[in-house]
Amino acid sequence: MARFLVLGGTAWLGREVAEEAVRAGHEVTVLARGESGPPPAGVRVVRADRSSPGAYAEVDGEWDVVVDVARQPSHVRGAVAALGPRTGTWVFVSSCSVYAGHDQPGAAESAPLLPPSETDEDGFETYGERKVACEQHVLAALPDRALVARAGLIGGPGDVSDRTGYWPLRFAHPATTDGSVLVPDSTVTTQLVDSRDLAAWLVRSGAQGANGVVNASGPTLPLAEHLAAARRVAGHEGELVAVPQEWLAEHSVAPWSGERSLPMWLPVPEYAGFMARDTSAAQTLGLVTRPLEDTLEDVLEWELRQGPGRPRRAGLSPSEERELLVRARGDEDLP
Ligand SMILES: NC(=O)c1ccc[n+]([C@@H]2O[C@H](COP(=O)([O-])OP(=O)(O)OC[C@H]3O[C@@H](n4cnc5c(N)ncnc54)[C@H](OP(=O)(O)O)[C@@H]3O)[C@@H](O)[C@H]2O)c1
CATH class of the missing domain: 3.40.50.720 (NAD(P)-binding Rossmann-like Domain)
Structure with a gap:
């Protein structure tokens, strides 16, 4: 002890x-x-x-x-x-x-x-x-x-930034009646560490007297795969309407976090390495992360407990997303 x-x-x-x-x-x-x-x-x-x-x-x-x-x-x-x-x-x-x-x-x-x-x-x-x-x-x-x-990006139940819960929740509760969801068409990667895995490792490492300066994140994977995992845990089968980063910038959609954003998406090439850091030193010190789907499942459950319609710190509001989908598809009517 x-x-x-x-x-x-x-x-x-x-x-x-x-x-x-x-x-x-x-x-x-x-x-x-x-x-x-x-x-x-x-x-x-x-x-x-x-x-x-x-x-x-x-x-x-x-x-x-x-x-x-x-x-x-x-x-x-x-x-x-x-x-x-x-x-x-x-x-x-x-x-x-x-x-x-x-x-x-x-x-x-x-x-x-x-x-x-x-x-x-x-x-x-x-x-x-x-x-x-x-x-x-x-x-x-x-x-x-x-x-x-x-x-790096810390995620999981209790994420006060509202970033990691955005995608599983949006796929579970699309803003549209036809189930379509606006997503970035981007080669950027994600690199999430579950807050519970990070905490457990910090406690173990502290108790063992570990020292050093290390990047503490989970595995790197393309944002598209991260979104696919979020769809699977949410059971989403609607259409993905993928728009390039230039289109998002033209329509004043912010990257990463905050209002009118698509959370966790970042522009490339300038952020191609933000969530693709070498974490081998932390792994050598014993950092182990659970599968992404387990984190996303738990964060979705947490989001549903908070209430799917609550005001959020990050993401598009349902009405913003509906309006952007009309523009992205060149439709006359809201989906
Ligand atoms: N979210 C991410 O994706 C991410 C990514 C990379 C790194 N990080 C880092 O992860 C950490 C997150 O920490 P956290 O979730 O525990 O949240 P936090 O909001 O940083 O927590 C601040 C804590 O310090 C206490 N505190 C604040 N001001 C204080 C003061 N003047 N005197 C005494 N206590 C004070 C707060 O309690 P009271 O308000 O009650 O005093 C609270 O317990 C931060 O170091 C952040 O930089 C986050």
């Missing part, structure tokens, strides 16, 4: 980590403000704001493993200063957004990074740069005792 401290631990991935550590029989403490949700069962809770001086005053003693999901460099700087000297292994959840370029499939961890940014402003514009700064604080404080896991 190890003493685990999860900085965060009340939102999505951090919560999975805390729950997994409890299941694995470890003694788990989570530190959070209490704004993102209730703590998982079976953990000790420390309420603290990492922006305040003395945030770590209540987490005394020694820690075998600290897991941190922060995006703010000052939070990481403060945490490694206060806790680093009395922690065995520091597990930092980083992101493949730290890389300067995303056009090369198969790129390893040695690929060039963005310049670090110490800003604490939350926002996607500086996300990668802030994660670079966070990584640097961790590696400077615990050079031989840190596991920096650069996650």
Whole structure:
């Protein structure tokens, strides 16, 4: 049994980590403000704001493993200063957004990074740069005792970005009466890691004292195959109306995430490597991911429990999709 401290631990991935550590029989403490949700069962809770001086005053003693999901460099700087000297292994959840370029499939961890940014402003514009700064604080404080896991697209039940649930749900509940669904005609790949597999591996690796900087994602496969898997779990037999990326751009459909987007689609060639990174180092450290269909089945079940008509953070609304289908097919009437 190890003493685990999860900085965060009340939102999505951090919560999975805390729950997994409890299941694995470890003694788990989570530190959070209490704004993102209730703590998982079976953990000790420390309420603290990492922006305040003395945030770590209540987490005394020694820690075998600290897991941190922060995006703010000052939070990481403060945490490694206060806790680093009395922690065995520091597990930092980083992101493949730290890389300067995303056009090369198969790129390893040695690929060039963005310049670090110490800003604490939350926002996607500086996300990668802030994660670079966070990584640097961790590696400077615990050079031989840190596991920096650069996650790619994290998916599964509870995906707060609404990306990984979009496709299975849309195939299960098409926006159209004839069952047709608008999809990107693209050679881009996906590389999803199930949040539960990632969490289990982070806990195992932390407890074993693993260290290094690794890309932590699942297998790479063409988006078309990912969509085929989503159709199978949803039982979709309607038509796929495939449109090229130029058409999507002309019709103001955003890639990746957010409103009026087709989630997980990214333009090529500039993003041909974004979800095609070399993950062999993580596999050597024992990262194992379940079959994609299992993730998609579970995320669909979760989506259906949330309610298929709820407002979403990512994707096309049914009315946007119907209107785009009319244009894509050159039809007069809504399908
Ligand atoms: N989604 C993806 O596809 C993806 C891809 C690559 C990497 N990642 C990384 O994966 C991780 C996701 O983590 P997550 O799902 O657990 O979500 P998160 O939203 O990053 O969770 C933040 C956690 O930190 C706590 N927190 C935030 N501000 C705090 C403060 N000032 N003081 C104390 N605690 C604070 C929150 O609890 P309170 O609000 O209650 O304080 C919450 O528990 C992140 O590191 C992200 O960068 C995500």
